[in-house]
Each structure stands twice: as structure tokens, then as C-alpha cells.
Amino acid sequence: MRIAEMDWRMVEDWVRHDDRALLPLGSTEQHAGLSLATDTILAERLATEAAEPIGAPVFPPLPYGLAPYFAAFPGSITLRVATFGMLLRDVLDSLKRSGFRRVLIVNGHGGNQPEAIAREWMMDNPDARVRxxxxxxxxxxxxxxxxxxxxxxxxxxxxxxxxxxxxWTPPPATAKPMVDLGRVATLPPFELRNLVEDGNFGGAYQRDDAIMTGIWRIAVAETRELLDAW
Ligand SMILES: [Zn+2]
Structure with a gap:
């Protein structure tokens, strides 16, 4: 259940019988003709749908993450690595203070890489778990x-x-050739923007909703199983 639909007493009641919570991580960054909030939207939806059967609280998604390579695209936001680490640690500290001991981080953005921070946090909080x-x-x-x-x-x-x-931004009809991802990783922001042009790293722009629904169902089930088996 999204935390926006809960009050503090509901959280207190929840942690009396279960110590699981979900924390979605997003990013505000260029996604070609898709929403700048794509990673945030999908991470929150996925966490919410995965948690629905057990009713675990889903905290608001972090809308900002690590995306320095998209800095030349207007509207893209990046945190410094140190800021991101401190922000995540503060959130985990607060979740633990609330009584949560198992936190599933549903990450929607490849640049975030929260594992290192989570492991460091567990070193300092050996009675809690972050996945x-x-x-x-x-x-x-x-x-x-x-x-x-x-x-x-x-x-x-x-x-x-x-x-x-x-x-208002209909997708191009033809697929884009894959960019050289090895090269992308070596480029500073303006050169990366020149290389990837509209921002798509490669592939078709859109597929039938039936295909996307099938993939989404698998993603929800896979995330739900992690939660159930925990
Ligand atoms: Zn994305």
C-alpha cells in the first residue's frame, strides 16, 4: 500500500506483525520522447503492484538518482554520489527507526547502483536487511x-x-540501431548527447500493449516472489 494512503497508526500496526517495506528508486532524466519521470513512474507502480497482496507499505519513490551522463539533456537531474549515499542512508535509518527490518529497494534506474550503500548500511545495522x-x-x-x-x-x-x-511526442516508426554501449560509458555528457541524439540507446520505440502487459506481469510476479519468499 502506498504510504500516501496510510497514516502513522497504520504503519505502527503494520510493523507489529510484519517488518517489510518497499522503497522504489527512480530518476529524473531524458528518455527520448518518453516522460522524464519514466524510471520513477515504473519503479513506484511495480513496487505498489508487487506489494498489493500482502499490503506492505510502499514508500514514495526517490525522484532523483545518479545520472551524470545525461547532464547535457535539459530536465535531467543528478545527485552527487555522496548526496545519494547520504540520502539513502537517512531513509534507511528512518525506516529502521519506524520498526522495519526488511527493506526491498525496487530500483528503476541502472545508474543508481544502491547495493554498495545498502551493504555498508547493513554493516552498521546488522539486525536489518536490505535487498x-x-x-x-x-x-x-x-x-x-x-x-x-x-x-x-x-x-x-x-x-x-x-x-x-x-x-504529444508520438514515437518514430522505425527502430534505431543500437549505440555502442562500451563507447557511451567513456563519454562526458555533451559527447554522449551527440552520440545518442534523441536519447534512445537503440531498438524500436514502441510495441503493442499486449506485449508490454505480458512483460509487466512477469516483472510484477518476479518482484512479488522476492517479497513472499523473504
Ligand atoms: Zn529508464
Missing amino acids: CHDWWRAPRTMAAIRAVDADAGHASWMESFPSTRLA
């Missing part, structure tokens, strides 16, 4: 994406859902 889940590259979800089309880059069809599309 980091990059939902789109979890084994079954990524296999489902690859089964549709191996060409699936950042801001391509694999991130194009009804919730992330913008009615």
Missing part, C-alpha cells in the same frame, strides 16, 4: 524482453508503457 532489486534486469523479466527483441536500450520500447508515453 536491492533492479526490476527490469531481473532474470525472468530480462529474458522476456530479450525474447521479444534483443535490441532494447535505454528509452526504447522496453520502457514505453501507457504510463510513460506522452501523447
Whole structure:
């Protein structure tokens, strides 16, 4: 249940019988013609749908993360690594203070890499557990994406859902060749922008909703199983 729909007494009641919570991590960054909030929207939706059967609290998604490589695209926001680490630690400290001892981080953005921070935090909080889940590259979800089309880059069809599309930016009809990801990793922001042009790293821009719904169902089930088995 989204924390926006709960009051503090409901959280107090929850932690009396269960100590699990979900924390979605997003990013505000260019996604070609898709919403700048794509990663935040998808991480929150996925966490909310995965938690629905057990009713675990889903905290508000962090809308900002680590995206320095998109700094040349207007509207893209990045935190410094140190800020991100301190922010995440403060949130985890607060969750623990509230009584939570198992936190599933549902990460929606590849640049965030919260594992190092989570592990450091667990060193200092050995009575609590944090599990980091990059939902789109979890084994079954990524296999489902690859089964549709191996060409699936950042801001391509694999991130194009009804919730992330913008009615005023219709997608190009033809697929974009994959960019050289090895090269992308070596470039400063303006050179990266020149290389990736509209921001899609490669692949078709959109696919049928039936295909996207199938992938989404797998992603929700895979995330839910992590929660159930914990
Ligand atoms: Zn994304």
C-alpha cells in the first residue's frame, strides 16, 4: 500500500506483525520522447503492484538518482554520489527507526547502483536487511524482453508503457540501431548527447500493449516472489 494512503497508526500496526517495506528508486532524466519521470513512474507502480497482496507499505519513490551522463539533456537531474549515499542512508535509518527490518529497494534506474550503500548500511545495522532489486534486469523479466527483441536500450520500447508515453511526442516508426554501449560509458555528457541524439540507446520505440502487459506481469510476479519468499 502506498504510504500516501496510510497514516502513522497504520504503519505502527503494520510493523507489529510484519517488518517489510518497499522503497522504489527512480530518476529524473531524458528518455527520448518518453516522460522524464519514466524510471520513477515504473519503479513506484511495480513496487505498489508487487506489494498489493500482502499490503506492505510502499514508500514514495526517490525522484532523483545518479545520472551524470545525461547532464547535457535539459530536465535531467543528478545527485552527487555522496548526496545519494547520504540520502539513502537517512531513509534507511528512518525506516529502521519506524520498526522495519526488511527493506526491498525496487530500483528503476541502472545508474543508481544502491547495493554498495545498502551493504555498508547493513554493516552498521546488522539486525536489518536490505535487498536491492533492479526490476527490469531481473532474470525472468530480462529474458522476456530479450525474447521479444534483443535490441532494447535505454528509452526504447522496453520502457514505453501507457504510463510513460506522452501523447504529444508520438514515437518514430522505425527502430534505431543500437549505440555502442562500451563507447557511451567513456563519454562526458555533451559527447554522449551527440552520440545518442534523441536519447534512445537503440531498438524500436514502441510495441503493442499486449506485449508490454505480458512483460509487466512477469516483472510484477518476479518482484512479488522476492517479497513472499523473504
Ligand atoms: Zn529508464
